[in-house]
Amino acid sequence: MTLDSGFAGFLGMLRSVGAPGSFDGEPEEMRARMTQAVEGGWDPAAFAPVASDEEAVAGREGPRLRVFRPEAEGPVPTVLYFHPGGFVMGSAHLMQDVARRLSHELSAVVVSVDYRLAPENPFPAAVEDAWAALGWARANIAALGGDADRIGLAGESSGANLAAVTALRAARSGEPVRALLLASPVTDFTASYPSATENASGYFFEAKDLTVVRGHYFGDDPETARDDRVSPALAEDLGGMPRTVVGVAGFDPLRDDGVVFAGRLLQAGVPVALRVHAGLIHPFFGMPGVSPAADRAVTELTELFAAALD
Numbered sequence: 001m002t003l004d005s006g007f008a009g010f011l012g013m014l015r016s017v018g019a020p021g022s023f024d025g026e027p028e029e030m031r032a033r034m035t036q037a038v039e040g041g042w043d044p045a046a047f048a049p050v051a052s053d054e055e056a057v058a059g060r061e062g063p064r065l066r067v068f069r070p071e072a073e074g075p076v077p078t079v080l081y082f083h084p085g086g087f088v089m090g091s092a093h094l095m096q097d098v099a100r101r102l103s104h105e106l107s108a109v110v111v112s113v114d115y116r117l118a119p120e121n122p123f124p125a126a127v128e129d130a131w132a133a134l135g136w137a138r139a140n141i142a143a144l145g146g147d148a149d150r151i152g153l154a155g156e157s158s159g160a161n162l163a164a165v166t167a168l169r170a171a172r173s174g175e176p177v178r179a180l181l182l183a184s185p186v187t188d189f190t191a192s193y194p195s196a197t198e199n200a201s202g203y204f205f206e207a208k209d210l211t212v213v214r215g216h217y218f219g220d221d222p223e224t225a226r227d228d229r230v231s232p233a234l235a236e237d238l239g240g241m242p243r244t245v246v247g248v249a250g251f252d253p254l255r256d257d258g259v260v261f262a263g264r265l266l267q268a269g270v271p272v273a274l275r276v277h278a279g280l281i282h283p284f285f286g287m288p289g290v291s292p293a294a295d296r297a298v299t300e301l302t303e304l305f306a307a308a309l310d
Contacts, residue, residue, distance in 0.1 A: 001250045001251070001278045001279060002278075002279055003203075003251055003279055003281075004279035004280055004281075004291050004293045004294070005291075006290050006291030006292065006293065006294070007204075007251075007279070007280060007281050007284075007290060007291055007294070010204075010290050010291075011202070011203065011204060011281075014204075020033070021206065021208075021209065022034070022086075022204065022205065022209060023086060023088070023208075023209040023212040023213065027088050027089070027117075027118075027119060027120075027216065030088060030089050031088075031089040034085065034089045034090065034094065035094060038094045038095075039094070041289065042097065046097075047096070047097055047100050048097075048100040048101045048103065048104035048105070049071065049104065050068045050069060050070050050071070050100050050103040050104050050110075051068070051069045051071075052066060052067065052068045052069070052096070052100070053066075053067055054066050054067070055067055055136075055140075057129075057132045057133060057135075057136045062129070062132050062136070063113055063114050063115050063116065063129040063132065063133055064092070064114040065092070065111050065112065065113055065114065065133060065136065066092040066093070066096065066099070066111075066112045066114070067109065067110070067111050067112075067144065068096075068099050068100055068102075068103040068109070068110040068111075068112065069103065069109055069144075069145065070103045070104055070106075070107045070108060070109070072107040074145030074146065074147075075141075075145060075146055075147035075148075076107055076108050076109060076145060076146060076147060076150075077106060077107070077108040077109070077146065077147055077150040077151070077152060077178075077306075077309045078108060078109045078110075078111065078137055078141060078144055078146030078147065078150065078151050078152070079102060079103075079106060079108045079109070079110045079111070079151075079152045079153070079154055079181075079309075080110075080111045080112075080113060080130075080133055080134060080137055080151075080152070080153050080154070080163070080166070081095070081098070081099050081102060081110050081111065081112045081113065081154050081155065081159070082113055082115065082130060082153070082154070082155035082156075082158075082159030082160070082162040082163050082166075083095040083098075083112065083113075083155070083156070083159045084155070084156040084157035084158055084159045084160075084184075084283050084286060085117075085157070085158060085159075086157070086158050086209065086212070086213040086216070086217075087117065087118045087123075087126055087158045087213060087216065087217040088117055088118055088119070088212075088213065088216050088217070089117065090117075090158075090159075091114055092112035092113065092114045093114075095112065095286060096112065098156075098285070098286050099112040101288075101298070101302075102154065102302065105299070105302045105303075105306070106302060106305065106306050106309070108146075108152075108309070109144045109145060109146045111133060111136075111137050111144075113129065113130060113133045113162075115129035115130055115133075115162065116129055118216040118217045119215075119216040119217075122216070122217060122218060122219065123217050123218040123224065123229070123230060124229060126158075126162055126217075127162065127165055127166075127229050130162045130163075130165065130166045131166055131169060134151075134153075134166055134170065134177075137151065138151070138175075149178065150178050150179075150309050150310075151177045151178055152177060152178055152179040152180065152181065152242075152305065152308070152309050153166055153167050153177055153179075153180050153181070154180070154181035154182075154183075154305065155181070155182065155183070155185075156183040156184055156185075156283050156285045156286055157183070157184050157185070157186060157205075157254070157282065157283050158186065158213070158217075160181075160182040160183055160184065160185035160186070160187075161185060161186050161187060161230075161232070163180060163181070163182060163185075164180065164182060164185060164187055164232040164261075165228075165229050165230075165232050167180045167241055167242055167244075168228065168232050168235055168238070168240075168241060169229075171240030171241055171242070172240065176240055176241075176242055177242050178242055178243070178308070178309055179242050179243045179244070179245070179305060179308035179309045180241065180242050180243070180244040180245070180308075181244075181245045181247075181301060181302075181304075181305040181308075182244065182245065182246045182247070182258065182261075183247045183283070183284070183285035183301065184247070184248060184249055184252055184254055184258065184282045184283050184284065184285065185246065185248075185254070185257065185258050185261060186210070186213075186254050186257055187231060187232050187233040187257055187258070187261040188231045188233040188234060188257055188260070188261070189214060189218075189225040189230055189231045190222075190225050190226055190231055190234065191233075191257065191260070193255075193256030193257060193260065194256060195252065195253055195254065195255035195256040195257075196210075196253040196254075196256070199251050199252055199253045199255065200253060203251045203252065203253075203281045203282070204281050204282060205252065205253065205254075205281070205282040205283065206253065207253045210253065210254075217230075218230055232261075233257075233260065233261045233264055237268070238264060238265055238268040238270060239268040239269055239270065241265055241268065241270045242270070242308075243270070243271045243272075243308040244262070244265055244270060244271070244272045244273070244308070245272075245273045245275075245301055245304045245305045245308055246258050246259075246261065246262040246272060246273070246274045246275070247274075247275045247277060247285065247297060247300075247301040248274075248275070248276050248277065249276075249277050249280035249281050249282055249284050250276060250277065250278035250279055250280060251279070251280065251281045251282075252280075252281060252282035253282070254282060255276070258274075259274065259276065262274040271308075273304045273308070275297070275300060275301060275304070277293070277294075277297045279293055280293060280294055280297060284297060284298075285297070285298055285301070
């Protein structure tokens with residue numbers, strides 16, 4: 001595999017300025033760096049043309065939601081989007097460009113979820129917020145202009161974990177969602193795959209970062225790591241999962257995690273579309289502006305997700 005030239009230049013720039021790693025330092029330092037990097041790279045004029053507003057899940061502990069509505073006649077698909085950030089950083093505000101693009105390209109209502117962050121709110125806070133958000137979307141589907149039969153879940157990295165966990169819980173509840181989009185997912189915190197060694201360092205998200213994530217999210221407790229609300233790949237039965245699109249990057253420590261999870265879904269009889277984007281890094285889905293190849297990958301995965309939602 002050859003590293004994409006756009007990401008090679010991006011990584012070279014970070015090395016040249018001595019930039020710290022994404023998960024270096026305390027959580028507040030991580031969050032400040034992410035905010036500065038994301039907002040500093042925004043071009044609001046390039047945002048997809050969709051309307052947005054904020055809503056709140058009922059209940060004092062409910063997460064805040066940002067709702068994006070396309071220029072389309074309803075009822076349309078409704079997608080809950082869970083942002084990346086290792087369960088420690090990120091927000092609906094910072095990932096609004098991703099949510100806006102999804103809304104525009106899917107012609108769907110997108111509900112972007114501000115789930116509670118670790119370590120202040122460790123597992124299972126984010127899981128419960130994700131479930132509450134799905135309940136809110138179902139209860140308000142008519143007001144949203146959505147189609148109750150076409151609800152999908154999407155996320156990247158830690159957000160993909162929450163999307164998969166929520167889809168599994170929905171299937172067990174007897175009210176499965178229609179489709180699932182997982183970009184660079186982490187689905188098994190107990191596993192050690194070759195990609196974690198091959199891509200251990202030098203590609204933005206590093207193997208050591210996963211140790212930081214584990215510590216902040218669930219205290220790196222082995223028993224909790226086996227809980228399928230943390231590691232959905234370890235669920236005894238995945239047969240009720242919805243049609244799923246999985247996209248992974250070749251230069252990602254988590255590459256094999258997504259590939260193996262896709263395989264487990266297929267073994268359980270779940271329709272799966274897997275795409276391995278060989279030259280890309282983690283988290284490519286939220287970085288289409290860095291590389292034309294990443295932009296094409298986002299478009300491909302979104303189109304596959306749209307087909308799964310139909």
